[in-house]
Each structure stands twice: as structure tokens, then as C-alpha cells.
Amino acid sequence: MALTGALAFDGVAFSYGNVAALSDVSFEVAAGERVALLGRNGAGKSTVVRLVTGLVRPDEGTVWIGDWDTAGRAPEQLAWRVGSLFQHADQQLFARTLREDVSFGPRALGFPAREVQRRTDEALDALGLHASAAQHPYDLSPALRKLAALAGALALEPALLVLDEPTAGLDRAGRARVAEAVREHAGRGAALLVVTHDLAFAAETLQRGIVLDRGRLACDEPLDRLLTSAERLKPLGLVPPPVAALSVALDLPGRPVRERDAAHTLARVAGGRSAS
């Protein structure tokens, strides 16, 4: 069976020994789509990332990357289609300089030197890392190490980008940089699946929210609708991010969840009030 989506989970179950992590999970992510994977700690989100990158295999069901069944592919083969950022990005870095680390993926895929250099430069550019390129990754702050690991994933130019908590510990400028880089990557047709607790980042950057609850799919819908519904979020362990909460509290028309939209709406409504 060949599926058209960039990623599809079809009835997937997985356990760590006797601890069940995922049960009967099915969803698809299309090319160019930007999807948030949400839920409590321990809901099974990082397990999804491990399944997509081929680090673990489903006990039941199938994980499709395009028309590849991941069960028959090694992680290094999947790297032709999947780029990933793990939750603890430190564990992804090992080279002596940041540039060497970012270029590892395209080198390992066997691209010629010029292509490796182009991809490395573009990925370093996308995350504003050129100034740190010659440094040892462990001389950098944890935040920069995270950006470095993300640059390594971007350098694969993958059809599917899977990120686990890409903004944890980043300041606002760092979060904005990540948002811009991943939006641009999706704009070139890549599918994006982002595990995050940072619902503000999700609201700004992503379109659709899939929520896991104790290993099961609890909800799959557009983020702007999901994030403005405190009653729906609460049982899933989620809290509306400040912009969504403000939109609801002030009853702003259209309930915007992105900062720019909300500022625009706020200005318009305030202007209308002072005129009347």
C-alpha cells in the first residue's frame, strides 16, 4: 500500500517492556503541512519521534514515510527522507566543530563536497549560526547547541522534518529564529511534525494539532480552534497560550491566536471604541 502523505501512522501500537506507550494511533501528515504533536509528559509524543526516525519499530500497525514502510528500513536509510531533532539535542552533537557537525548528515548520505558545503552554509544561515561555526559544540550554550542540532537536520533537506521540543530553553529571539527556519523549510514542500509543550510557538508556527492522551489519539484539528478552547484543552493537560487566552478574555473578533493578528485586531477594535 502506497500512501500519498509524507507521513502516515496506521494503527500503530508500541510498548517499552510492559509499559504501553502508544495504542492504535492513526494519522497522516501531508507534504507542506505543519503539524503540532501535543499532550502531557509521558503521553507518547517522543515515542512517535523514535518510531518515525526508525529507532524503534511498531509492535503493531505500520509507520509510512511516503511509500516506505519504516519496518523494512534502517535509520540511516530513513535519513534520506527524515530529518530529526531529539528532545535532548546535546546527544546529537559529536563533531569537533559546529560546521563539521552540521555537515555530517549530507556527507554521510554521500553528496559531493560542493553540495555538502551548500547545504551546510544554508542550514547555518537559516539559524544564524555562521559566527559560531568554528567553535566546539560543547563550548556553546545549550540554546545554541539546540539550534546547531536543528541545523544538522535541515542540512539533510528532508521531505519530513520531525522536531522534539525545538524551543525548550530558548529565548524569544531563538524561538523566532526556529519558527522562521521551519516555516521556510515547510514552504519548500516539506512536512513538519513538531512535538512541543510551547503552545505559543505552536500557535505562531504550526497549523494543525494532534493531541495524544495516555498513548491514544485524543484530538486532531486546526490549532486556532483548539487553542482558544480552554474546556477542551484542560482534560488533555494543556493550557491556552497567552495570546489565545487574551483573545477569548477580550472576546476579540475571529479569536486570533498569533501575536501579529491579535495586535492588529486589538488596535482595530480599540480604534473603533475610541471613535464611537
Place this chain on the structure above:
Amino acid sequence: MKILGLDDVTFWYPATANPALENVSLDVAPGDIVALVGRGGAGASTLLLIAAGLAPRVTGGRLAGSVGRGGRAGIVLPTPWTQVSGMAFTVWDEVAFGPANLGWPVHEITRHVDRALERLEIAPLASRDPATLSGGELQRVIIAGILAMDPDLLVLDEPTAELDPEGARAVWRLVRSLAGEGKAVLLATSDVDALPDVADRIVWLEQGSVRAIGAPSLLAEDAMCEAGLGTTVAGLWRAAGLGAPYPLTVVDAVQRWR
């Protein structure tokens, strides 16, 4: 009484010409919750390492000025997975690792470990292998391990980075209740929206120096919003071109809007 007193502290990491912190003075008393806010690289993590006694003792480097202490400190690092002892096969033993190394009698260790697990709401994980935990579960285990050592000063570097929103709120509530019991808390977080309800004092760090110290209302001031460090609501008010003073929180905004 002071738990921590930094007087004109300047700190250099090994083999660096420029200091990571410069002329920083700061006092923390029992019951205080002091939050460091700044952009990445502003020096917050360095200041916390100094407060916990790890810099320069463990990191190397050189410190000028003086650091005074009125009690024991415990630190939760921004990379909690590097703080796991690796010596324990259950969460309970992991949390007991610190107290056991303080040489406490067994009943004292037990009491503190049980209490810490309860306060972090992870008692159900007590018999799990730490290696099988999710990132957020592990972060709570590490916080519990520090708490179990009963430090006078809790030093928390991005303590909610790995937590879901519900878990993050629980940790912030815990911080408030610990301060209520007389613990001093010095923390750094990029979640500035949590701070109005948590912190007593905000310290704004910029390029290794203290730019301002004040009440949480500092997070709604124009200069902090300009630097991208104000609360989301304050920033939004400012971006909409509505006049200062900006509201700090959603609740403030609703009052202002009426």
C-alpha cells in the same frame, strides 16, 4: 539574614578574555523568589552556577568580588538528564542519592525522599527505572532529588523547560509554597509569562551585567518589551499601539479593557 550575597562579582570562564558576568551585586533572603531574565548568553546560567557554588569550583575560571552564603544550595541544571546519578535503578533510589551522600540516617532519608516525591506528584513513578522516563518525568525526578536534600537555597535553571503546561504550573506553585516555608529561590526562565504570579523580584541581565532590578511589573515596561523580554500581553499591547503602562497579564488586560 541573607542566604546568598553577591558583592560586585565578576566572573571569567577559563581561557576567555571577556567576563561572562560583570560587577553583579545581588542579595537573596529566606522566602525570596528572585527570577533572572535575559536573552540567551546574558549570564543567567553563569550567575546560577556561582550561586550554587559550582563556579568557579567545578567549572574553573576566575571570580572577582565576594560571594557570601548563609546556607546550603541545591541546583537544577537546564540539562536535567545530565544530572541523573546513573547509580539508581528506581526513581526512589535516584531521589535518595543526594540525601544518602549527605550521610543522613536512613529514616531521615526516607522521610525526605517520600515527601519530595509527593510534592513533585511523582510518587506513582517511585519504582520505575529512571532510564524509561519521559523528559518531563525525569525533570521532576531531578527537582525532587534536589528538594530531598533540603537546601536553604534552591537554584533552578529553566526548571519547566521539559514540562507540559500542567506540570509547569505545578512546579511554579511548588516554588511559591517552598518560599512560603522560608526557602530562598533563585531561578532563571525563558517563560516570562509565568513570572508575574511567581517571582517577588526580577533581575534583568544584559551582556553579563544587571540592567535593572524590580517588581514583576518591570516585565511590562517599554524597555523590557523592546528587548523582547516583556510578557506576551504587554508586548501585544505595545504592538497594537495602545498606550503605556501596558498590562502585565491577561487578568490585567481584561481590567484595562473594561
